[in-house]
Amino acid sequence: MPKTETQDEKKTDANDGAEKEGGDEGIDRFDREQLHHFMREMLLYRRFEEKAEEAYAIGKIGGFCHLHIGQEAVALGFIGPLQEKDYVITAYRDHTQALAKGLEPGPVMAELFGRDGGVSRGKGGSMHIFGAEQRFMGGHGIVGAQVPLAAGMGWAIKYREEDQVCVCFLGDAAVNQGAFHEAMNMSAVWELPVIYVVENNEYGMGTAIERVSAVSIEERGEGYGVPTHSVNGQDIIETWSFVEDLVKEVRDGAGPQYVEARTYRFKGHSMSDPVSGTYRSKDEVEEKKEKEDPISVLRERLFDAEIMTQDELEALDEEARKVADEAVEFAEDSPFPSEEELYTHVYAELNEHGRLFMDGRDR
Ligand SMILES: Cc1ncc(C[n+]2csc(CCOP(=O)(O)OP(=O)(O)O)c2C)c(N)n1
Numbered sequence: 001m002p003k004t005e006t007q008d009e010k011k012t013d014a015n016d017g018a019e020k021e022g023g024d025e026g027i028d029r030f031d032r033e034q035l036h037h038f039m040r041e042m043l044l045y046r047r048f049e050e051k052a053e054e055a056y057a058i059g060k061i062g063g064f065c066h067l068h069i070g071q072e073a074v075a076l077g078f079i080g081p082l083q084e085k086d087y088v089i090t091a092y093r094d095h096t097q098a099l100a101k102g103l104e105p106g107p108v109m110a111e112l113f114g115r116d117g118g119v120s121r122g123k124g125g126s127m128h129i130f131g132a133e134q135r136f137m138g139g140h141g142i143v144g145a146q147v148p149l150a151a152g153m154g155w156a157i158k159y160r161e162e163d164q165v166c167v168c169f170l171g172d173a174a175v176n177q178g179a180f181h182e183a184m185n186m187s188a189v190w191e192l193p194v195i196y197v198v199e200n201n202e203y204g205m206g207t208a209i210e211r212v213s214a215v216s217i218e219e220r221g222e223g224y225g226v227p228t229h230s231v232n233g234q235d236i237i238e239t240w241s242f243v244e245d246l247v248k249e250v251r252d253g254a255g256p257q258y259v260e261a262r263t264y265r266f267k268g269h270s271m272s273d274p275v276s277g278t279y280r281s282k283d284e285v286e287e288k289k290e291k292e293d294p295i296s297v298l299r300e301r302l303f304d305a306e307i308m309t310q311d312e313l314e315a316l317d318e319e320a321r322k323v324a325d326e327a328v329e330f331a332e333d334s335p336f337p338s339e340e341e342l343y344t345h346v347y348a349e350l351n352e353h354g355r356l357f358m359d360g361r362d363r
């Protein structure tokens, strides 16, 4: 993007983005198979996390566990349009993004259970889902920590003259971290191929965003000259359409992008936190669930367009429940890591220059 553009010109809404490409923002852009795929995926994410919630309640999962329930269309809409070679990095609310990037449900569930068959050998837990092969670069527990890492990945892509794109998810509270601002500035200066996606679910742990930010989430990216956009993250059709176009632009050299995905979490911040209480009312949550559940939003659109029947929906749901049940079985069948595992994967191994890094020093 030329640097002379004004902020207003740079700011787009999902509708503008789709119109700009000449595409149809509506359902006609997709064929029946794709639309059924959207439903299949989001049902899987929902049923998977409901199983995790159940397992947590009976002590099968320990430590922190943050559910993405209510935000599924953001995971699918931003990851689905990517290619296998593209990178994804995120915060601790990371289960559904991992599934969207192609990690298997069984090993992801086993990680939550702390088992040897988990994607991080049971040593990372819920907040540290990782899949190097699938280019899913975690799962990060420190708020905002993944943002400079994403800039680093963007820099590596550019340095190697490759054409991958990196998608970096962060929460609305993470835009108040210093690391976010440094990374945005460097990304803009070096024109890095990174799409920063702020999942604006309206709250940090229990603090409404307007109580801690003088400007809107959307405005946060503008000060750095990074094009900013806002998308309805509860509507998979709108989100996917917008992201598909944006990814093409970034792959073609448009540089960093900043997208607010307007969304909402239906559960508590983590397992020990209440769904509602002093920081938001029960009525607010109920209204959002009724009007903005991404699965119901898609269902209504597909039913209205006669692209899916009730029977087909039920069959997809049954399939999703089966996959989630099998993921739990896989986790249960996997042993706990042995004591020796405490000493493996602690230090980095040989890097591509043939150097061994231990304890941060060359050896
Ligand atoms: C540097 C740092 N400060 C504080 C915390 C504690 N903490 C964990 S999650 C969280 C809120 C983050 O909210 P947001 O970025 O909006 O993400 P969401 O949980 O809504 O997905 C806080 C303050 C932390 N993990 N890291």
Ligand SMILES: [Mg+2]
Pocket (backbone or CB within 6 Å): 171, 172, 173, 199, 200, 201, 202, 203, 204, 205
């Ligand atoms: Mg939040």
